[in-house]
Amino acid sequence: MSAANDFDTTLAAAKQGADWAWTAIYDEFAPGLLRFITSQGAAEPSDCLGECFVQVVRNLPGFTGDQAAFRAWLFLLARNRVVDEWRAARRRPSSPTDDVERLHEARHQTSAADAGVGEDQSVQQILAALPPDHRAVITLRVLDGFSVEETAQIIGKSAGAVRVIQHRAIKRLKNALARRTQ
Known part of the structure; x- marks a missing residue:
């Protein structure tokens, strides 16, 4: 969906329930949403991700806007789903066996054949060490290419707050990377 007309046509067809349109929307946006x-x-x-798209199906009839607004709306929905998951996790205590299984997987997952995965895991570990808002801003601004204003809308903060969070997050990332290379 590169052209605006293609997006408008696809969106209108999705609102009418066309399977091809839903497939096109999912194929276009799901990889970025899953990464986020x-x-x-x-x-x-x-x-x-599945819950996010269920929400899209429910709320699509009320959506108005262009492709950029739709993309920002999808990331807002994804952010809300993640926050809901965080809240639910705080209400549920984790069992010690879950922690042992995760530790075992982390220690035994790297092999010569998947060395690139190890690098990706290092990036994920560094990002995971950031506070949630810092991680969200870095991911949205750097990896997903959203503007400051779009990022502010997605995470529910002002544009000025996003700039400050981004600055602080970059500073933390620099310090984390410096410690890893020493």
């Missing part, structure tokens, strides 16, 4: 959800530390990113 994963970077935010969701325990079950694919479930969270």
